[in-house]
Amino acid sequence: MLDHLPILQVIVPLLAAPACLLLNKPKLAWLFACLAGLISLLISAALLSQVQQNGVISYMLGGWETPWGIEYRIDLLSAYVLLIISAIGTIVLLAANTGIRKEIDADKQSLFYVLYLLCMAGLLGIVATGDIFNVFVFLEISSLATYALVAFGRDRRALLAAYQYLIVGTIGATFLLMGIGLLYSLTGTLNMQDMAHRLSLLNDSATVYTAFVFMLVGVALKLAMFPLHMWLPNTYTYAPSIVTAFLAATATKVAIYLLIRVHFSIFGADFGALPIQPIFIALGLIAVFVASIVAIKQPNIKRLFAYSSVAQIGYMIIGIGIGSQLGLQATLLHLFNHALMKGALFLALAAVVYRIGSTERSCFNGLAKHMPWTMAAIVIAGLSLIGVPLTVGFISKWYLVLASLQSGLWPVALLIVIGSLLAVYYVWTLVESAYFGKAAASASSSAPIKEAPLGLLLPLWLLVLANVYFGIDTRLPLEASSSAASYLMGGGL
Template identity: 50%
Template sequence: MIANLPALQIVIALACAPLCFILRVRGLPWLIAFVASLGTLAVSTLLFVQTSNGAVVSYGMGGWEPPYGIEFRVDRLNSLILLLVSSMAAITLVFARASVAREIRAAGQPIFFAAFLLCLAGLLGMAITGDAFNLFVFLEISSLSTYLLISYGNDRRALSASFQYLVLGTIGATMLLIGIGFLYMMTGTLNMADLAARLPAVMDTNTVRAAFAFIVIGLSIKIALAPLHIWLPGAYGYAPSVISIFLAATATKVALYALIRFVFTIFGVDFAFAEMPLQPILVTLASLAVIGGSILAITQRSIKHLLAYSSVAQIGYMVLGIAMVSAAGVAAGVLHMVNHAIIKACLFMAVGCVFYRKGSVSLDAFRGLGKTMPWTMGAFVIGGLSLIGVPLTAGFVSKWYLILAALDRGMIGIFIVAVILIGSLLSIAYVWRVVEAAYFTEPEIAGRNEAPMALLVPTWALALATIWFGLQTSFTVNAAAGAAQAVMGGG
């Protein structure tokens, strides 16, 4: 069983997905999905422990040794991503029992939870596979299920948001596939490790340069890197609360992992950042994302859309870390990836609690909630402070490491520090809008109307996690440093 852990990481969710659809007894689809998420969490934890000392786990599907067969390959980078995705899935499904029962009719819940597990399997597959084409396949599995999940939103605009994401997601996936096809044409292999070994012989060709461009642009759409982010606000804003939580915590992070894997592991630093002008492009677009996303967040009346544009800005911080082209920068970007997943899941859960009671996520619905829903708003404030980067929170830790990494990069580093500080100041403005409405206006109806414990427990678990990882930084910082070392070596 231990030897088959990489396969089990995917098989558990894939096998349980049809069971959710077939076994339509009330409450059973949720239970199956939750147990499956716990199974994937257990497997990812074991894989993380196995690779924590720098070891690499290689698993050949069907007994075919790589590079001839499909390889699942786990190192310190993707073991951290697997742990992040599976843990976010588990805690999201704790929240889902009450939230889904409120937002989605009973007849649609079996399909909903089946699609959720397919999305989970696709994201885990993207992270664990060592085969470039297999990554595209898992990307499509997660994307197709996500389109369906977004369409379950109560607002009629959820359908148009789902369709917009389908169109842009298809464009991104097609560009990724074209790039992978070019690589296969030039090297005759799809195995990532084998690609990295064979590419140097054909690197000085226009075909490889075109492949690089297609892959970077395709994955940038999936990451929602500005200005390719236009699918994200609608997807987060109109999806059911559970899907907003899960997508904000995982989807863009896994796509960013894929970009890191292609750029650093397959193409290599010399090609991507010396021969190709990737660094100035990433720094420019990431800076646009940080500042532009924050400004757009300030203008929103829907708190879901506010948090969605905030995610566009936070993705910019992660990309800035990668664009520094240093082990410290990549580690800081990965660290912010992990911390932001926890922070944003906490915030979207708090918003889900408000929707459960108020049926709305507009700024007006938050009037006076500091008095009527104090526990919900307490969790939101903690998440908001962490998003800003206030000391003693997880958000401060990752921004601090981003600044430290930038200070070693000369003039471009000074520019990056300025962008981080401006983005943090702008985040105060949009978080304050919610705080002002909740604590400095009177509620429409007096008296407590708090969310049920089934929603508050996972919300506060994440709120406390943002404080814990702001105080006890050794686990996340060491894990991110190990992940950076896996792709950057000692450089």
């Protein structure tokens, strides 16, 4: 059984999805989905342990040797990202039974779990496969499920957000597929390891550069990399809150993984003469400042944290742009840490929506008196987002500053620190409203607001405590990210 873990990582949620539909009862579907998520989490933990002990795992589907057959290849990077996806996906699933009750009609809830597991299977497949065309296939599986999940939102604007996401996602997938086609025409293979080897033997050519640009643009669209991010705020704002929590903590992380895989593993860290590194640093810094400033002015808190996600993606892009092993490690650290931050923040907003039905800023006035545990979770996750010591956010930003200084980019380090101060402002305004603001008179005459139920609070606080725990005991993310960065900078795949 242990030999088949790479394929089971994808097969378990993929087969569990239609089973949820057959159950046709929301509670049973939820329990079955949670079981599938837990099994996926255990598999990913076992894969990470195996890779750390024994090296890269290569699994040949049908016994066909590479490059003729399809290979699932689990290295340090993919095992690390698989753990993030399965852990966050499972924790959010634990909250889903309660979280979707007020946002999705009962007759559609079983279908929700089907789509959730399909999306999760697609994300896991993108990371597990060693075949570049399979990456495209799994990307489409996860994307199609995501469009439907976003459309579940009760606000009619969710349909428009899903449609916009579909258009942008289709354009991104088309760019990626065109790049894959160009590489296949040059190398005659779709296996990423074999493709990387054959590209290293080719002289620089316009076709290789064109393929790189096509794939870069396609991934950047999926990633919501500034300035190709305009689909993200509406998607996060109008999707059901549980969907937003899952997507914010996993989907963009997989896109970052894909960008790193394409850039470092297929084309190589020192690829060609294109000025990628300064472009990444510039776009990352612009994203940090522009998205943070726009976030400050948002009247809706889900939209505020959506723009915050664009800024946090900017930090990850800066790390890639620095181009050093330490910079790449900082990006991989923030991949892990940002998943914990945003998972906690959006689950907290799901709790708010469950009780008051809105995330408009005005609804947060005096809310801490009625929902103290939920607001305390937002405070701690917000501190992590800022990068306060003893939280995970501090660790990744500290490494990002160190990487900038190590590369002689002290202005970049200074701008990273200043960008973090913008997060202080928009997090503080929310905390100020919740703890020191006064509820509107109409709200005071209505039924009293209660704390969120345990079904939401327990998964929420599991993520909140993880934000603190991994900010103190950093061994898991530091060791995994350091090993993965070293492996990638050596050209490993």
